[in-house]
Amino acid sequence: MKTVIIGTGSFAPPRVVTNDDLAEIVDTSDEWIRTRTGIVQRRISEGPGTTWMAAEAAKRALEDAGVRPEEIDIIIAATTTADYCFPSTACEVQGILGAGNAVGYDVSAACSGFIFALHTMDALIKTGTYGTGLVIGADNLSKTVDWSDRSTCVLFGDGAGAAVVKACESGDRGVICSQLGSDGSKASVLTCQARSMGNFLTESRPEPGYIAMEGQEVFKFAVKKVPECVDSLLRDAGTDIDEVKYLVLHQANYRICESIARRLKISMDKIPMNIDRYGNTSGATIPILLDELNRQGKLCRGDKVVLAGFGAGLTWGAMLVQW
Numbered sequence: 001m002k003t004v005i006i007g008t009g010s011f012a013p014p015r016v017v018t019n020d021d022l023a024e025i026v027d028t029s030d031e032w033i034r035t036r037t038g039i040v041q042r043r044i045s046e047g048p049g050t051t052w053m054a055a056e057a058a059k060r061a062l063e064d065a066g067v068r069p070e071e072i073d074i075i076i077a078a079t080t081t082a083d084y085c086f087p088s089t090a091c092e093v094q095g096i097l098g099a100g101n102a103v104g105y106d107v108s109a110a111c112s113g114f115i116f117a118l119h120t121m122d123a124l125i126k127t128g129t130y131g132t133g134l135v136i137g138a139d140n141l142s143k144t145v146d147w148s149d150r151s152t153c154v155l156f157g158d159g160a161g162a163a164v165v166k167a168c169e170s171g172d173r174g175v176i177c178s179q180l181g182s183d184g185s186k187a188s189v190l191t192c193q194a195r196s197m198g199n200f201l202t203e204s205r206p207e208p209g210y211i212a213m214e215g216q217e218v219f220k221f222a223v224k225k226v227p228e229c230v231d232s233l234l235r236d237a238g239t240d241i242d243e244v245k246y247l248v249l250h251q252a253n254y255r256i257c258e259s260i261a262r263r264l265k266i267s268m269d270k271i272p273m274n275i276d277r278y279g280n281t282s283g284a285t286i287p288i289l290l291d292e293l294n295r296q297g298k299l300c301r302g303d304k305v306v307l308a309g310f311g312a313g314l315t316w317g318a319m320l321v322q323w
């Protein structure tokens with residue numbers, strides 16, 4: 001049984017915040033942000049949060065796939081910025097869509113989340129447990145950044161992407177293989193403290209934590225682990241990198257992507273980018289980019305594409321898909 005992506009969708013909130021806008025609230029500049037990260041602007045959700053964006057992306061993916069909500073068997077949402085500790089984002093989206101025959105739950109792997117969710121979906125589909133699934137990557141990091149910390153607040157944005165998948169018994173299309181990794185010994189390199197921190201029988205309710213990051217450590221980790229993981233994935237699949245049309249990489253920093261391209265000895269033409277428009281939307285970057293490629297007609301039947309992500313945990317993962 002193969003897991004085939006039959007539709008994609010994405011959504012970003014309408015409010016555009018440029019680098020110049022940020023230069024009015026912290027000591028930074030358009031030039032610094034562009035040259036260090038490749039980011040020009042990001043979208044920020046001013047009111048509604050992750051569920052809203054996830055549901056909008058899901059509706060677009062369902063429309064693209066020609067699948068009705070009641071046909072979905074399972075919804076897996078990847079997010080670390082759910083609007084609530086519970087219910088899950090997946091259950092909330094299920095309610096909004098009216099996907100009454102589905103089961104829904106979230107996975108948490110930060111910016112690697114979409115790969116982890118799609119990997120989980122693929123494993124369940126391969127066993128024959130479910131036939132039609134919805135995988136979502138959605139994050140609302142603007143509500144977790146410290147807007148007075150210039151070293152992190154310039155990097156992130158809000159958005160959501162989704163893919164509808166279907167079990168197919170025959171054919172070459174679909175997920176070929178995937179590899180995931182995590183290293184909890186480096187967990188402190190990139191953190192955001194949970195919001196449910198009130199203490200038993202005390203009045204104490206600590207202030208919610210914000211994203212804290214050792215930027216250079218994350219940079220070094222990403223440019224080492226991602227090429228290693230992609231190499232290993234392709235070796236397992238018996239596929240040469242020249243056969244891969246696109247490496248759809250997590251959009252965290254243009255320079256990270258360039259460095260990964262150099263290490264894999266591939267041209268940046270193979271690494272589509274949209275970080276300039278969205279910044280780092282965490283679990284949403286890969287499905288948003290995939291949706292853009294799909295809608296621009298850049299993915300043809302038979303194309304091989306590698307999806308690869310990295311992020312807090314530390315986590316990383318890569319997946320080879322035949323379109």
Ligand code: COA
Pocket residue numbers: 027028029032033036037111150151152154213214215216218219252253280310311312
């Ligand atoms: N504007 C202007 N100056 C800034 C700034 C900003 N937004 N943020 C930091 N600086 C300053 C620092 O204070 C420092 O100044 P100093 O030399 O006077 O101390 C200087 O710029 C260099 O800071 P540094 O942290 O060494 O910069 P860098 O070249 O490592 O770039 C990142 C910082 C965050 C862009 C880079 O480390 C990075 O992208 N890391 C990966 C982060 C990431 O992708 N996280 C998410 C992963 S999923």
